[in-house]
Amino acid sequence: MQSKTRMNVYFDPALLKQVEALSLRRNVSKSAVIEAAVASFLSADASERLEAVFARRMDKLGRQIDGLDEELAILGETVSLFVRFWLTITPPLSETAHASARAKGAERFDGFLQTLGRRLATGDRFLKELSRDVDSLRSDSLNSDSGRANGDPA
CATH class of the missing domain: 1.20.5 (Single alpha-helices involved in coiled-coils or other helix-helix interfaces)
Incomplete structure (x- = not known):
């Protein structure tokens, strides 16, 4: 068994608490934690x-x-x-239809913003849906192709 030399050192109380917590978590002595830390610090x-x-x-x-x-x-x-x-x-609008188109556009835009707010609040994202749809189409395509390769009718 290799003998070890005793050394007395001073630690900041907060650092000592961290060493104690780590030694309890790892179920090793505080000396082992300090020794590993110093060895790591000094290693090339x-x-x-x-x-x-x-x-x-x-x-x-x-x-x-x-x-x-x-x-x-x-x-x-x-x-x-x-x-x-x-x-x-x-198609382009006539001059008489501009006012009603603006009013309807504002109403539809408010609806769009409300829908957008709901989707953002729930975490739904268009690109996630798109990737799920694409993935399901790919897996369906692969399943139907493998079924045909096994002689199953399409």
């Missing part, structure tokens, strides 16, 4: 481990940003297709 590869932690975090953030980029592209395409479709099918 501590900076490499820290760099690896940062690299993993940066990779995760990069994937999240990629997902946001895709969602933003979908939103932009959706809005542009809607505007193009709406401009294509909507």
Whole structure:
């Protein structure tokens, strides 16, 4: 058995409470917690481990940003297709119809805002629904294709 040398050190009370809490959680002595912390601090590869932690975090953030980029592209395409479709099918209004169209438009826009508020409050998101719909269509397509491959009629 390797002998250890005793050392007396002073800790900030808050830090000592953290050491005590960790030793209780891990069911080890406070000396073992301190020894592991000092060994980690003095080890040559501590900076490499820290760099690896940062690299993993940066990779995760990069994937999240990629997902946001895709969602933003979908939103932009959706809005542009809607505007193009709406401009294509909507005939111009006569001067006499402008006032009633504005009033009806304001009423419909208020309804839209109320619906939007409800959806945001419940956490429903169009892109989540869209991805669920696309996923279900893909799985239905795969199931029907595998059924045909097994000789099942379509």
